[in-house]
Amino acid sequence: MMALRPVLAAVALTAIGLLASTPGHAAEPKPFAQIEAEARGGSVNFFLWGGDERINAFISGPVAEALERDHGITVNRVGVADTAEVVNQVLSETEAGVTDAGSVDLVWINGENFRTLKVGGLVLCGYARGLPNAGLVDWEDPSISTDFGTPVDDCEVPWSRANFAFGTDSARVATPPKTMGALIDWIRANPGRFAYPAPPDFNGSAFIRQLFIHAAGGPDAVAGPFDQGRFDAIAEKAFGLLEALEPSLWRGGETYPTSIAQLNQLFANGEVDFTFNYEPTVFGANVENGTFPPTTRSFTLDDGTLANTSYIAIPANARNRSAAMVLANALLSVDLQYEKARPDVWGMATVLDLDRLTPADADRFRAIPRHPAVVAPEQLADVAMPEPSAAWVTAIEARWKETIGR
């Protein structure tokens, strides 16, 4: 294992070096009207995580209809199990010499996946802030200008905000824990009643970070660029804690759920008492579609729950760049952001700065009803804590695989 790492690093560097040697990809500045004209009648392949029926319905429904109606553009929604697959696809296409006819036109992305594309010079930059609807976004807000610590640098368009939240069945757990420490105590006191999905599951990985930050003593301890020394010190504590927790987990930590869907099933059937999600509206939706019991309630932790912004990006080798820009702009529009925020559609929080909207539009967002199973947005905002940078995320996942998941 020790001998392998330098080899791996060398291989990775060679691959990235090869790719990075291609000149930077900045979009030629063009008036948006010209872009719209070029895009008319075309199509756009929009790749995004396909694991939620509401998202699929939103894209295939309101989004596709709006683009067809207003711009004559066909939106092809391509659902993937993991956004890493999209990054992989862009990489392999580019490696195979496909530089301007790539199959991915637009991708829902953030964190390490964005970083991989950006470091590899595989993402289109220099157009985002020029989109007509970009004026509705506060680009100076640090939670928008950096994506898991990677500067956005006009290479992606913010789309949604997400907050991590826990969920439980109020019929089973009347008073859920208030802090991460209390949750850990609860797990110890109730062996077999808690589980988290193994990485690379996105939500499982987020839970591990949540615990890692708890062990570090707060988000400040992991802020800033990656530092191996700091990481090792915290990791010893954090993974010691996770290891000590294993006997108290579902099936004694022998195996872990492999996906958030599997954890949700365990929760729904009373095999475990908690689940969690980076999209709290899921709790409302799952009560409505019968996946979760009606007594499901979501909650936050007083010492902080993670929050992030997710973006849409155009790969540098996209075939239909203009159409992708038109779609990106439309996704940032008040109408589609409002549609997306409605709990009966998707319920994903907007990235628009309400102060930049007309009062009437801003009131529309404020008046959005909330499902009783979903924790209040204000409450989420109160305890939101930033994600560590992508390098931290990668290191935490890798360490988990080495210590716990073997």
Next chain:
Amino acid sequence: MSTVAIRSLTKRYGPGGAPAVDGFSLDLAPGSLTALVGPSGCGKSTVLKCLAGLVDADGGDVLIDGSSVLGLQPERRGVVLMGQDHLLFPHLDVAGNVGFGLRMRGEPAGNIARRVEEMLALVRLEGFGPRRPHALSGGQAQRVALARALIVKPRVLLLDEPLTSLDPELREEMRGLIRTVQRATATTTLFVTHDREEAVSVADGVALMLGGRLVQHGAPDAVFERPATRAAAAFFGASNILEGRFEGDRFVTAAGTLRLAAIGEGSATAVAARPEALILGARPGAENGLDGLVRSVGYRGTHTLVEVEIGGGVMLTVAAPAASHRSVAVGDRVRIALPAEALWPLSG
């Protein structure tokens, strides 16, 4: 040496179907070779399957050495069935096939090898042990199958048309071999065939089965020459049947009155005679002489078949000496004699 008693055996295939075997009874003497003969479809093979345990009988019983075997599993009965196909196991060599039954009983290998050699010698196949079944001729394969059957010293050996698929000359030779080996091992044997010559030439006793029932059982010559019924007469080729009535030892037919050596039972209304027992061109005044008109002459190599109409539309067939086809022609008036010993009253 075992006795076999089949008692009112009945078997029907499928509910409501006509019985294939219908109250069939037969006794086999210990060490005897009995031929069960009858046309195809008469139920012979079903009798064998009931004996071997391959089908369940619907009624009746089979006793071997006095005790019923119908409740026993096939392998517990001591009954071996050998069929028309030799059914040698293709994955085993000749020695493996012959020794199979002993191996199943768990006999020691050395013992099996010795017995296999003995059996192969008995069927005159010394040294054939390592050969594969597909490398054997038809006759050799049948001999291996016979050795395989007899090595387990069965209480009863059942042979179901074992020679049918062989060439005529080979059949003759195999018949002799079976007889020799059967005598040597004194195995009570039931030999099923549809070939009447084969039946009478190979067996100690012949049982005739028709329509699922036993019609006649006796010594070969008795069955051959003295059929019990019209159907039996027809089967054994006693093709000349005259209708009439008995008056003491006289039998009165439309063509004339005949004297018989045997006396008919009260209700008998017919007599049978084999073609080869009739005499063509009898002297005037010979006993039981009848006049007739030659209707056809057929040369058969060893003999000539002459059909003679004796009046009243009654036809008699005479197996005349071969040369007769040169001296007799269609349309000739001839006289034939029916010797009294050749006439046998039929009971039904």
Next chain:
Amino acid sequence: MTAIWSIATPVGDKPATVPSAAPTKRRAGLPLLLLVAWLVVPLVPVVLWSVARGWFFPALLPAEISLAAWARAFANGSDVWRALGTSVGVSAAAAALGMLIGVPAGRALGMHAFPGKRWVEMLVLAPILVPGLGVAMGLHAVMIRLGLTGTAGGVVLVFLVPVLPYVVLISASVFATHDRAFEAQARGLGASSWQTLRHVTLPMVAPGLSVAAAFAFLVAWSQYGLTLLVGGGRVITMPLLLGQSIAAGRNDLAGVAAVLTILPGLAVLVLTSTLLGRGGRR
């Protein structure tokens, strides 16, 4: 219904009907009953989930029966319609192409001896013995370059790898039992080689070849890994749609997808055996 797939194994020429083996033993009944239960039971939750709503442990039956998932599946422009269309199209195309390419090879292997025959047989058997994932991974780069990844055409092309062996092997066994004397007879009676093919050979081998076609369709219909790899998420067949519904945690939608993944295969089975039944029971 006779066992129409029995022809798939090039052994013997007798169909696998259940014989009236004697003596009839009722003792086989209980194990068989267990077997039937074992074959049916996993499909019970599949069907139940498709109409279930809020079905939690320990409820043995769904608390509420809902046709919402079905309504959603059959709504205009639903994923299910598209996936069904894709599955049918891709599988039918792969089967048709496979038959076109594979049947002549089957005939050659079944009826003729020729130099290199062993090598051809090995090439045909190889895809059955070597898992296709590695091969598809090897092809991936080329297919990207040719613009075939993420297209139905590309998926059909790689489906030929698992489909062809079955077509070739089944048709080889069909032709192996086909007696060429009939063709010689027809030629002797004045039929041209085309007429012989049309009026003598084809009618005689048609039942066997329809089994090959059905098998080819089903092999393509069941593919998962290859579709995922080459389709790149853009070619969504029914099995993939089922996988996506499971990943989304929607058991009701997954139940519908599962039922709809099974039904067309059953239809092909019933259709094939009816066709075979009409052409005289094998």
Next chain:
Amino acid sequence: MPVRAASVRRMVAPTVAVLGLLFGGGLLLAVLQTIGVSPFVGRFDVSLAAYRQVAGLPGLWASIVLTVWVATASTVLSLGIGVSAAVALRRLAADTVLGRATLFLFQANLTVPHVVAAVGAVWLLSQSGLLARAAFGLGLISGPQDFPALVYDRAAIGTILAYVWKEVPFVGVVTLSLLASVGDRPGQTARSLGATRWQAFRHVTLPQIRPGLIACGTIIFAFALGTYEVPALTGASQPKLLPVLAYEMFTSHTLADRPAAVALSLTTAAAGLGMILAWRSLLTGARR
């Protein structure tokens, strides 16, 4: 009607070309990729780094052991149950409802894709699945945790059961056709020579259908070794079956993992082929 060599060549050419290009070509490109050669990009830095990376994967041995266990257990169980079922079915009278139902289910089951079998296995066997619910209803267990872990478990029992469920009908149908071609009479002959029912099957029928069963087992073994969807849906987080491991590496966001993913797939395939050959020669060698 002599057939010219040219016309036979024309008949096999399309198949040879398509399989040669797609299968042979794919295999060749896969091998090249693992040794650092990408002819389409013009890269020729030959090295065995990919294989070294595979050898150093954490938990590789656990995955190998589990994969071999799953493939072997699935093959043995499918053959055992499938052959017994076929023999039982043959002994049953032709027209019983049960016999016809089994035969229909055998064939119907062949048409069910593996992914459905995997989903069905999860819904039936998980600790809150249908069987667990029935056990709870009968008072056998007091909660999901009391039910044995049959899916997502480290011994991959759920994966094996999903395979066995799918393959038993396959074995059954093949065995029925094999038994039909052998016929009942060799077995009956053996019975009349004194063999018990089991001896007749073991020493007479089985040796004659053995080649067909070996082929059948080979197909199942190779399939269980290389299929992704069944273990992906029914498997535990650790250890993962090799096809799942390879697929996840192939589609991970570091392209550098790709050659290793291909190397893992190829090694699995090669090892599988090796095991199949060894197994076959062992079985055919043991025949006499």
